[in-house]
Amino acid sequence: MPLNEPITPGTVDWTGENPGILLKDDAGNFSAMALFFRVAWSPVGQGQVLLLYGSPDQVAGPSEAPNVILSDNPDLTAFLKTNFISKLAAFAGAPGFATLPEIGAQAVRTSGDPMSHRYTETIAGPGLTVELVWEGFEKPRALELSPHEVASGEQNMFSLLVPARSAQIIVNGRALPGTLGTRVQAGYETTTAFLYFSETWIIPPEPA
Structure with missing residues (x-):
């Protein structure tokens, strides 16, 4: 059956x-x-951006656990920080958010398979290589969320969520300490390690 509204306003x-x-x-x-x-379309173009808090309670953090942004599109970094990340309390509320240094991403590589047991994103820049590892996947869930259900509180969001039961953040070969917590997404409890695919954010039209 066709959708009642085939084009989302x-x-x-x-x-x-x-x-x-x-x-x-x-x-x-x-x-x-x-x-x-990994942005396929935005008003400022495509690109890949990693926001890393190796030491969330500090402004900068040591070299082995830095607070930094790796990006291959500075305009996209600025757009995401202003329009999206600044509305996520866990990230925007960190002491170093306003002064995060940005370095150029020289290589970005994906490996593994989210339908298997392991998936990784590796982002490298001058003197810094960060590997994100997800393992132990739960079944995927298709989400269609309204503004009151998303962290930004402003957009509609469509996405495919694949939660992971195990994950690591590895900086220059060293795994950062910590374990996963839980969070609630769209009314069900999941983990703080997640893959979001086909994620689209839409600003609703102004009320008539």
């Missing part, structure tokens, strides 16, 4: 992939966080 904000890993310490505080964007 509103303005496309961006579309692509948006996997992430959030690790916690024994006290339940975030010990390391990574959010990766």
Whole structure:
């Protein structure tokens, strides 16, 4: 059967992939966080951006656990920071958010298979290689969320979510400490390691 409304009203904000890993310490505080964007379309073009908090409770963090952005499109970085990441409390509320250094991503590589047991994203820049590893996948879920159900509170979002039961953030060969926590997405409990595919954010039209 065709959809009642075959064209979703509103303005496309961006579309692509948006996997992430959030690790916690024994006290339940975030010990390391990574959010990766592979954007297929946005008003400022395509690109790949990794936001890494190796030390979320610090402004900069040491070299082995830095707070940094790796990106191959600076305009996209600025767009995402202003229009999306700044609305995510866990990331925007970190001490280093306003002063995150940005370095150029020289290579980005995907490996593994989200239908198998392991999937990775590896992002490399001058003197820094970050590997994100997801393992132990749950069944995928197709999401269609309204503004009150998403962290930004502003857009409609469509996506395929594949949660993982195990994950690592590896910086220059060293795994950052921490374990996965739980979170609630669209009313069901999942983990703080997730793959989002075919993710599209749409700004709803103004009320008539």
